[in-house]
Structure formats: structure tokens, C-alpha cells
Amino acid sequence: MNSFNEFEANQILNIPLSWRLPDDKKVWSWERNGNYSVRSAYHLLKEETLRDIPEPSTAGNTEIWKSIWKVQAPQRVKNFLWRVVKRILPTRCRLEQKGVALDPICPLCHDGEETQEHLFMHCQVIQRFWFLSPLGLHVPTDVNFFQWMEHWLSNSNFMATQLFSLSLWTIWKMRNDSVFNKKSPNCMNVVQNISVMAEEFNLACNLITNVVSEPIISSDVDNKWEPPPVGFVKINIDAGCFKNNYTCWGLIGRNHQGVVQVAATKRERMSCSPMLAEARGLRWCLQWIKDHNFQNVVVEMDAENVVNCFLGKINIVEIDLVVADCLDILFSLLNVSVLAVKRCKNMAAHSLVGVAMNLGSHLWFGNVPDPVSSIVLSELIVCNE
Ligand SMILES: [Zn+2]
Numbered sequence: 001m002n003s004f005n006e007f008e009a010n011q012i013l014n015i016p017l018s019w020r021l022p023d024d025k026k027v028w029s030w031e032r033n034g035n036y037s038v039r040s041a042y043h044l045l046k047e048e049t050l051r052d053i054p055e056p057s058t059a060g061n062t063e064i065w066k067s068i069w070k071v072q073a074p075q076r077v078k079n080f081l082w083r084v085v086k087r088i089l090p091t092r093c094r095l096e097q098k099g100v101a102l103d104p105i106c107p108l109c110h111d112g113e114e115t116q117e118h119l120f121m122h123c124q125v126i127q128r129f130w131f132l133s134p135l136g137l138h139v140p141t142d143v144n145f146f147q148w149m150e151h152w153l154s155n156s157n158f159m160a161t162q163l164f165s166l167s168l169w170t171i172w173k174m175r176n177d178s179v180f181n182k183k184s185p186n187c188m189n190v191v192q193n194i195s196v197m198a199e200e201f202n203l204a205c206n207l208i209t210n211v212v213s214e215p216i217i218s219s220d221v222d223n224k225w226e227p228p229p230v231g232f233v234k235i236n237i238d239a240g241c242f243k244n245n246y247t248c249w250g251l252i253g254r255n256h257q258g259v260v261q262v263a264a265t266k267r268e269r270m271s272c273s274p275m276l277a278e279a280r281g282l283r284w285c286l287q288w289i290k291d292h293n294f295q296n297v298v299v300e301m302d303a304e305n306v307v308n309c310f311l312g313k314i315n316i317v318e319i320d321l322v323v324a325d326c327l328d329i330l331f332s333l334l335n336v337s338v339l340a341v342k343r344c345k346n347m348a349a350h351s352l353v354g355v356a357m358n359l360g361s362h363l364w365f366g367n368v369p370d371p372v373s374s375i376v377l378s379e380l381i382v383c384n385e
Contacts, residue, residue, distance in 0.1 A: 031099070043097045064146070067153035069231070070296065070335050072162050074201060077169045084116060084168065085149070091116055107179050117145040119175060126171055129187040133167050134195050135160070158335050159198070166194045202337055203311070223344045225379040230256045232335075234298045236349035237285045239277035242357055245269055249281045250352025251288060252368065253297070258380040263364040263372065264288065265356035278303035279319035279326070282310065282338065286329040295334035300341045301349075307340035348375045 028036040068081045083089050092104040092114040106114040108125040120126060121139050130137040140148060152164040174190050177183040228234035235253040242248065249266040266284060282301060289297055301307065308314045309323050316323075330336060343350065351372045355362075359369070368376055 029099075031101075039096075040099075043093075063154060064150050067150070067161070070161070071153065071165045072158050072201070072335060072337060073165045073169075077165055080169050080172065081153075081165055084120075085146070087116065089116055089172065091119055108175060108185050120168060120171060121145050121148065125185055125187065129171060129174075129191060130167070132187050133191045134163050134198075135167065156334055157331065158337065162198055162201075163194060166197050167191075170194055170197075203339070223342065225258075225345050225348065227254065227256045227258050228298045232256065232296045232298055233261055233294060234300060235285060235289070235294075236300045236341075236346050237281050238301065238346055238349035238353050239274070239281040239303075240350075240353035240357070241271065241274055241277050245271045246357060247272060247277050247280075248353050248356035249277075249284055250349045250354075250356055250372075251281075251285050252348045252352055252372070252376075253294075254348075254376070258376070260364075260366060260368050260376055262292075262366075263352060263368045265352055265359060265362045267356045267360045273318065275303065275305060275316070276319055276322065278306045279309075279322040282306060283322050283326050283329070286326055286333065286336070289333060289336060290329055295336070297333075297336045299336065299338045300346060301338070302341055302343045302346040304340040307338055310338055348372055348379065351375055 028040070031037050031040045064085055065082075068078055068085065071078055071081065088094070092102055092107070094116075095102060096104045104113045106112050106118055106123055108119075109123045111124065112118050112122065127139050130139055143151070149164075149168075153161050155161050155164075170190050170193060174185050174187075178185050225236070233253045233255055235251055237249065237251045239250075240248045247268050247270050251262075251264045251266075252260065253262040254260050272280070278301060282299070285299055289299075305314070305316060306319060306323070309316045309319055310326055330338075348368075352368070355369050355372060362369075367373070
């Protein structure tokens with residue numbers, strides 16, 4: 001036993017021995033049957049070559065990992081993207097390389113081996129998918145799959161990265177449905193789901209409940225402010241119209257722990273309808289985000305009409321122009337989304353409006369004035385429970 005170290009000794013002792021003690025023989029361990037084949041040797045060499053390339057695709061470029069993290073999509077989709085970039089999706093080629101005996105031909109088009117590159121780019125069925133998808137793409141021929149992914153995931157328009165990610169995810173689901181449930185791929189049907197998924201994700205507070213790292217256990221959680229995902233800032237805004245021709249706004253930004261990053265108030269001598277005041281509040285907030293170079297922000301407000309108008313679901317002439325301004329600013333921002341919430345989830349911003357009336361326009365970093373701080377404190381306790 002002295003010839004081997006402990007690890008080696010255990011490996012040897014764990015070799016399953018035949019009870020019949022036949023003669024030793026040579027085995028090619030990359031084929032299930034132990035016989036050498038050109039195909040398995042080819043894949044072995046190919047895998048070796050890939051291994052020589054540092055980190056998948058992007059040779060030391062960490063941007064693609066950061067991009068994945070920033071995509072506004074359910075956690076399972078991000079996890080999927082991570083597996084794609086790691087090249088570990090169990091495509092037929094990948095499984096064959098791992099020693100699973102199967103036919104590596106693409107199950108969708110039956111024309112070419114099913115690599116990730118084929119499945120997501122070159123498969124004829126999938127090229128049709130991309131064309132029909134909400135992005136309406138022609139698959140490029142001058143870049144490889146990872147360059148293509150990097151291009152889309154680093155897009156500054158969050159909806160573009162979101163739709164691209166959801167499309168990849170949908171392709172993989174369609175492929176699995178075809179392989180495991182014998183459903184024939186129907187691009188027309190599945191592409192419709194992409195927009196629905198995106199809309200549901202962006203509209204519902206799903207953005208928060210899906211991604212928040214720790215579940216919040218509280219009986220009245222539905223009525224209380226919820227923290228944003230890790231790495232995001234949630235900015236709550238509110239507006240108020242006062243009798244003496246003052247309109248006031250409040251804005252408060254907190255991190256995933258509920259800790260205040262910033263708060264601001266604004267007071268103007270003007271009168272307008274509450275809805276217009278809310279729309280102007282959103283424009284003020286988005287401009288504020290732009291001026292202060294914030295990114296990864298979830299904006300919440302309790303004016304549902306304004307948010308629906310902003311999302312293009314309804315059209316309200318009174319606030320049309322202000323909403324157009326908002327959209328204009330939004331396109332220069334990175335990872336900023338706007339959600340409607342119930343008033344009871346927007347209490348800190350609501351309280352700041354009162355402060356704005358008394359104090360006028362102010363800016364705080366890391367703290368908030370008195371009546372607001374107690375609300376923040378109570379919400380802080382909620383998210384640490
Ligand atoms: Zn194919």
C-alpha cells in the first residue's frame with residue numbers, strides 16, 4: 001500500500017472486480033461498449049481543444065456574466081443562461097461527449113448535430129422561430145453563438161435583453177417538449193408566449209417575488225413595502241396636490257435590505273390634476289435616476305393609470321406628453337422598470353410628500369427626515385424577519 005497515496009489507494013480499492021477473474025483487457029472508456037470509435041475520439045479531441053480555451057467563449061471577459069445577472073427575467077431563466085454560457089446544457093452532442101449512447105442529430109430539424117450553436121442559431125426550425133419572435137430576427141452568419149449572445153445581453157434596452165433571454169429559454173423548452181413529450185415544434189404558438197411572459201414579469205410584482213433572495217415571512221406581507229432583489233435599488237415615488245396651489249413630490253430609494261440610499265422632495269407652486277401630478281412625478285424620478293447615474297432600479301408608484309399609460313396599455317391624453325418624455329428618458333437608462341403598487345406599499349414616499357409641503361425641495365443621502373424614518377424603520381423590520 002505504500003506505493004500509493006490515500007486517494008489512489010481508495011480509487012483502486014473501489015474498482016469493481018469480476019468474480020470470475022478473467023484476463024485484463026484494454027477498454028476505451030469514451031464509448032459505452034468499451035470499443036474505440038472515431039466519433040468518440042473526435043469528440044474527445046474537440047472537448048480537449050475547448051478546454052484549452054480559457055473560460056467559455058469570451059476569454060477572460062466577465063461582461064457576459066455581469067449581463068446575465070442584470071437580465072430582468074425570472075431566476076430560472078438566468079440560471080438557464082448561465083448553463084448556456086457554461087456550455088453545460090444537455091444537448092445531444094453534449095450528452096454524447098459525456099459517454100451517453102444516443103443519436104446526436106438535432107431532434108427539431110434532423111439535419112445537423114445538436115450542439116448549442118446549432119440549436120439556438122443554425123437550426124432551420126429555430127431560424128423560423130427567431131423570425132416570428134417578438135424581436136423578428138434574422139440570425140447573423142458572421143458571429144458565433146457566444147458573440148451573438150453577448151451582443152444581445154449587453155444591449156442597453158432592458159426589454160431587448162429580456163426578450164432575447166426569454167426566447168432562448170423558450171427554444172430550450174420547445175426542444176425539450178419535442179424530445180420528451182413528443183410534441184412537434186410549433187414556433188408560431190411558442191413565440192406568442194414570450195411577449196406574455198415578459199409582460200407578466202414586468203407588470204406583476206413578480207419581478208420582486210421571483211427574485212428576492214430570502215422569503216419574507218409575515219402575515220400582512222401583501223400590504224407592506226417589499227425590498228428589491230439584491231443589487232437593485234427600489235425607488236418609491238408619490239405626488240400630492242395641496243389647496244394653496246402647491247404640488248409636491250417625494251422619492252425614496254432603498255436597497256434589498258430596506259436601507260435608505262437616497263430621498264428627495266420637490267415642491268412647486270402650480271396646480272394640476274392628481275393624475276398629471278403623478279405623471280410629472282414619474283418624469284422627475286426618471287430624470288433624477290439619469291442625472292445621478294443610477295442603474296438597476298425598480299420604480300414603484302401607486303398611480304396605476306399612469307403606469308398603464310407608461311406601459312402602453314392605455315392612452316390618457318391628459319398625460320400623454322409627460323409619458324412620452326418618461327419613455328424618452330427610460331431608453332437612456334439601464335435596467336430601470338416601473339411598477340404600480342397599492343398605496344399601502346408606498347407609504348414612505350407618501351409620507352415624503354407631506355415633508356415636501358413643509359420643507360420644499362430637499363435631497364438626503366443615507367437618511368430621511370422624521371415622520372418618514374419611522375415608516376422606513378417598520379419596513380426595515382419586515383424585510384429582516
Ligand atoms: Zn436543427
